[in-house]
Amino acid sequence: MSNALATAIPARRPAQAPARHIEIVPTRDQRRARPRAVYALTAVIGVFALFGVQLLLSIVLSDGAYQISSLQGQQRQLTREAQALNEDLDLLASPQNLASQAETLGMVVGTSAPTFLRLSDGSVTGQPSAAAAGTAGALGSDGGLVPNSLLDDQAALAAGAAAATATDTTTSAPTGASSPPSSGGNVASNGGTLPSPQTR
Amino acid sequence: MNNPKTTGRRLTLTIIGLFAIILVFSGKLIDIQVVRAAELNEQSLGKRAVAVKTYGARGDIVDANGVALASSVDRFDIQASPKVMLLVEEGGVDVKAQIAALAEATGADPVALEATLRANPDSDFAYIAKKVTLETRTAVKDLKIGWVTDAINPSRTYPLGAVGGNVVGFLGTDGPLAGLEFSYDECLKPTPGTSTYEKSKDGVRLPGSTVVTQEAVDGGTLKLTIDSDFQWFVQEQIAAQAQATGSDWATALVVRVSDGHIMAVADYPSVDPNNVDGVPTTALGSLAFSTPYEPGSTLKPITAASLIDAGLASPNTQVVAPGRIYFPNGQYIRDVWAHGDLNLTMTGVIMNSSNTGISKLSDLMSKQTRFDYMKKFGIGTRTGAFPGESAGSLREIEGWDQITNYALTFGQGVSTTSAQVASVYQTLGNGGVRMPLTLVEGCELPDGTVTDLPSTEGVRVVSETAAQQTVEMMETVVTQSALKNVLNVPGYRIAAKTGTAQVEQGGVYGKERIVSVAGLVPADNPQYAIVVTMGLPDIMKTSAAAAPTFENITSQVIKTFRVEPSTTPAPTLPLTW
Numbered sequence: 001m002s003n004a005l006a007t008a009i010p011a012r013r014p015a016q017a018p019a020r021h022i023e024i025v026p027t028r029d030q031r032r033a034r035p036r037a038v039y040a041l042t043a044v045i046g047v048f049a050l051f052g053v054q055l056l057l058s059i060v061l062s063d064g065a066y067q068i069s070s071l072q073g074q075q076r077q078l079t080r081e082a083q084a085l086n087e088d089l090d091l092l093a094s095p096q097n098l099a100s101q102a103e104t105l106g107m108v109v110g111t112s113a114p115t116f117l118r119l120s121d122g123s124v125t126g127q128p129s130a131a132a133a134g135t136a137g138a139l140g141s142d143g144g145l146v147p148n149s150l151l152d153d154q155a156a157l158a159a160g161a162a163a164a165t166a167t168d169t170t171t172s173a174p175t176g177a178s179s180p181p182s183s184g185g186n187v188a189s190n191g192g193t194l195p196s197p198q199t200r
Numbered sequence: 201m202n203n204p205k206t207t208g209r210r211l212t213l214t215i216i217g218l219f220a221i222i223l224v225f226s227g228k229l230i231d232i233q234v235v236r237a238a239e240l241n242e243q244s245l246g247k248r249a250v251a252v253k254t255y256g257a258r259g260d261i262v263d264a265n266g267v268a269l270a271s272s273v274d275r276f277d278i279q280a281s282p283k284v285m286l287l288v289e290e291g292g293v294d295v296k297a298q299i300a301a302l303a304e305a306t307g308a309d310p311v312a313l314e315a316t317l318r319a320n321p322d323s324d325f326a327y328i329a330k331k332v333t334l335e336t337r338t339a340v341k342d343l344k345i346g347w348v349t350d351a352i353n354p355s356r357t358y359p360l361g362a363v364g365g366n367v368v369g370f371l372g373t374d375g376p377l378a379g380l381e382f383s384y385d386e387c388l389k390p391t392p393g394t395s396t397y398e399k400s401k402d403g404v405r406l407p408g409s410t411v412v413t414q415e416a417v418d419g420g421t422l423k424l425t426i427d428s429d430f431q432w433f434v435q436e437q438i439a440a441q442a443q444a445t446g447s448d449w450a451t452a453l454v455v456r457v458s459d460g461h462i463m464a465v466a467d468y469p470s471v472d473p474n475n476v477d478g479v480p481t482t483a484l485g486s487l488a489f490s491t492p493y494e495p496g497s498t499l500k501p502i503t504a505a506s507l508i509d510a511g512l513a514s515p516n517t518q519v520v521a522p523g524r525i526y527f528p529n530g531q532y533i534r535d536v537w538a539h540g541d542l543n544l545t546m547t548g549v550i551m552n553s554s555n556t557g558i559s560k561l562s563d564l565m566s567k568q569t570r571f572d573y574m575k576k577f578g579i580g581t582r583t584g585a586f587p588g589e590s591a592g593s594l595r596e597i598e599g600w601d602q603i604t605n606y607a608l609t610f611g612q613g614v615s616t617t618s619a620q621v622a623s624v625y626q627t628l629g630n631g632g633v634r635m636p637l638t639l640v641e642g643c644e645l646p647d648g649t650v651t652d653l654p655s656t657e658g659v660r661v662v663s664e665t666a667a668q669q670t671v672e673m674m675e676t677v678v679t680q681s682a683l684k685n686v687l688n689v690p691g692y693r694i695a696a697k698t699g700t701a702q703v704e705q706g707g708v709y710g711k712e713r714i715v716s717v718a719g720l721v722p723a724d725n726p727q728y729a730i731v732v733t734m735g736l737p738d739i740m741k742t743s744a745a746a747a748p749t750f751e752n753i754t755s756q757v758i759k760t761f762r763v764e765p766s767t768t769p770a771p772t773l774p775l776t777w
Contacts, residue, residue: 095432145439148361
């Protein structure tokens with residue numbers, strides 16, 4: 001019966017042999033082959049640092065995404081406001097409004113035949129003559145026959161707003177520009193009065 | 201005891217077991233990552249991704265100077281959720297005050313608004329106001345009412361109102377209904393796009409996740425040849441005169457003779473596209489293009505020019521114009537004023553607008569030649585300027601009876617639109633070359649390409665001499681006829697022809713008239729053709745009804761388009777012999 005493992009038959013202990021501490025001394029190569037702590041530390045810290053940077057990046061990205069969203073919202077709002085202002089501008093530039101504003105200012109249509117002033121030499125062609133008193137304005141006596149319902153809506157709103165503010169009178173009366181007839185008439189924004197500064 | 205064999209077996213079994221588990225897992229992994237990958241990706245995207253339909257804006261319609269006649273604007277629909285409103289009310293919020301504030305902001309009646317909102321307590325949707333401006337929407341948003349939302353509603357606005365409304369057209373709820381908005385819809389309509397992005401729970405786009413599947417494309421800009429300020433003036437003029445004379449309708453066209461571009465095409469009555477319900481349905485289009493009528497004596501210059509071009513007559517050709525021309529069956533044609541035989545030159549025939557005179561002169565030319573000339577002048581053919589226009593009608597020679605044979609020479613027995621008459625005068629003013637009448641300059645797409653360019657090919661109808669001599673003959677109407685004080689503009693040579701056309705009513709010519717004045721300015725080197733027509737005036741049934749308007753419009757043409765005064769005097773042509 002042979003055993004793979006050798007069993008040591010305990011021999012008699014030698015009397016009082018001194019215990020000796022034996023160590024295997026690693027060779028230089030063995031020492032070199034052992035990994036240094038520094039490298040392990042660097043690797044671990046590096047991994048943590050990478051994770052940290054990735055976390056920061058994703059935070060910044062998300063922050064950016066919120067900023068983009070907010071700025072896009074602002075852009076949308078500003079574009080809409082610009083569009084609304086352009087719409088008002090187009091309306092104010094319409095011939096109906098210009099004609100009615102001209103009438104409000106007292107302008108009339110010239111009655112003389114077409115006359116021209118050539119700017120290059122200052123020569124005048126035609127016979128310019130002043131319009132007689134009582135000449136009709138651009139809109140004529142019928143108040144304009146080419147309607148623009150957008151102006152009428154605006155006038156109605158302005159008249160409504162003017163009526164609302166007229167009830168609560170303020171101490172400073174509007175100076176300067178004359179107010180146009182409040183009923184009818186194709187009048188544009190602000191009820192037709194230009195805000196003028198208080199003069200002394 | 202640790203038997204190496206059993207340990208080894210256990211080890212093997214463990215490893216086999218491990219591999220089996222790994223196999224199962226990798227099988228599942230391959231199944232998910234490779235086999236069902238696409239399907240699962242799509243599902244996940246659907247849960248997080250939003251496919252947004254992006255809309256382009258409908259293109260503008262602009263005049264020759266870029267002023268917008270029709271433009272797309274943002275409007276907003278204010279909506280509310282009655283269900284949420286009631287919940288909020290139960291929570292103790294003063295909903296009545298909120299409704300009152302809302303009504304004030306949107307200009308609605310607070311009582312009616314409250315009734316609408318309380319009508320369906322289970323409904324999640326109710327309109328408060330439709331198509332409000334940005335100002336109103338901002339006011340509503342500032343009220344910070346939780347149960348009110350708004351949605352964008354792209355709309356169309358026509359900042360110039362009724363100016364050009366007859367040709368621009370308008371939109372209905374589903375799309376364009378009339379005018380150029382309808383016929384050039386392909387040019388104007390935008391192409392929607394889609395853009396897919398993944399959004400977070402609070403609606404913010406996840407960075408780096410936008411995938412634009414297709415960019416939205418705005419509609420193209422349709423450029424017209426008309427000048428909007430001038431168009432307004434012309435519309436005002438004919439409207440005022442039509443009302444003063446009690447006319448049922450009126451049209452006016454101003455055409456630049458060099459290229460056939462229309463500077464103004466006015467109708468009365470005409471529609472304001474912002475307020476389509478404000479006019480009867482007959483006034484929704486453009487009568488100048490759609491409604492033909494017998495034009496009358498304004499077509500006499502066609503006969504005169506044809507005769508000169510064929511070498512058969514000249515302005516000095518002499519003819520004896522009787523008061524009436526009788527036909528074997530007793531029918532006759534007559535002049536507007538009663539007279540005996542008059543010795544008139546062709547110039548005199550034109551100046552006096554003698555029907556009998558022009559009829560006798562037309563005997564010099566065969567029917568076929570006359571027909572061919574009329575066809576070349578564009579009578580009976582669409583001008584091509586406005587889709588949906590009428591071609592009028594010119595009967596074939598076989599259908600000409602003895603009256604029609606002569607009547608055609610003075611514009612009766614044939615029907616034309618005002619646009620066709622304007623085209624005739626454009627030809628006469630352009631040295632006899634007919635340019636295609638043009639209203640649309642082109643459609644400019646957002647990427648810069650221009651489509652729908654009009655044809656620029658001219659057709660020679662009569663010789664330059666024939667056209668020039670015809671214009672000189674027409675000048676005598678302004679310098680010597682009964683209307684000379686009404687038609688003339690000091691410092692300028694103007695050529696004009698009046699027309700008082702009879703109108704067929706129930707198979708016979710009745711008492712109604714369609715009066716017009718058509719002419720060219722300046723007569724020495726024509727630049728603009730002007731045609732003014734008053735339909736069925738109640739008072740003043742002669743061309744005197746249209747004459748003052750013609751003069752006003754001609755003055756304005758001179759001012760707007762900087763026409764220089766004439767430097768040479770009008771030639772003196774004999775009217776009688």
